[in-house]
Amino acid sequence: MADNTTWTALASADPEHACPISPVVDIVFSRWTTPILWTLNADGRQRFVELQRRITTITPKVLTQRLRQLERDGMIVRTYYPEVPPRVEYEISELGRSLAPLFAHLAEWATTNLDKVEHARNDYDTDSAQ
């Protein structure tokens, strides 16, 4: 971490993954993380229930788990207000916001290539079916 070796060198130094982006993938693209980060970035600071309402299919337990993980990784900031009833607000951190261009890049790739994937799937399925 202290040396400036190239990424290819690091990749070969980690034969287990053979892929320098694997660590990032684990952090950013584990389950439910992209919806959470996306909403917090797009819709701003929100409370627990608001997140639940936007990401409709997530259960409170799993939402808590993912929020804790994202907080630990420094991607989001949790603020607790000791009121009655208690209030908690989540907002994206600067580090989390630094992913925005990457997400935009991803969204752009999706617009131009998602239908190609769909097409490839249809081809594959019809070909192997006959």
Add this chain to the structure above:
Amino acid sequence: MADNTTWTALASADPEHACPISPVVDIVFSRWTTPILWTLNADGRQRFVELQRRITTITPKVLTQRLRQLERDGMIVRTYYPEVPPRVEYEISELGRSLAPLFAHLAEWATTNLDKVEHARNDYDTDSAQ
């Protein structure tokens, strides 16, 4: 897909995910796919065993599963040579190669921010420990 509504509009149109990049994530960042795509892109066309040797911890069963999935999604091309012994070669497709800038972007984010994540984790762990 035919309209040009903004991404935020599309996001709200899919409340289940509330995240327009979720489909891409499922395709590109499911388990083992980034090492496979990375190697095929960086080291070129390869045979089954070569992939196995580079991605040391993957089992043949799972490697087959992921290769089939990537082939179906049009990300890689499988070529079978009916020789004795049989030979199969995998190479990245044009669609798969279109991810290269994205992966580079990801690698760049990693170089500048991975240590911040590490730092945040240390802070979180020490703070919640005391």
Add this chain to the structure above:
DNA sequence: CAGTATCCCGGGCGATACTG
């Protein structure tokens, strides 16, 4: 070589119920 065929297991995730 390039895969299948089984068996099996852990844990991530979901569903439900409950608390300060």
Add this chain to the structure above:
DNA sequence: CAGTATCGCCCGGGATACTG
């Protein structure tokens, strides 16, 4: 409101052994 607490299941993934 903002979560915990429990239970249980499914299935993706690993280990191992075998085939054309």
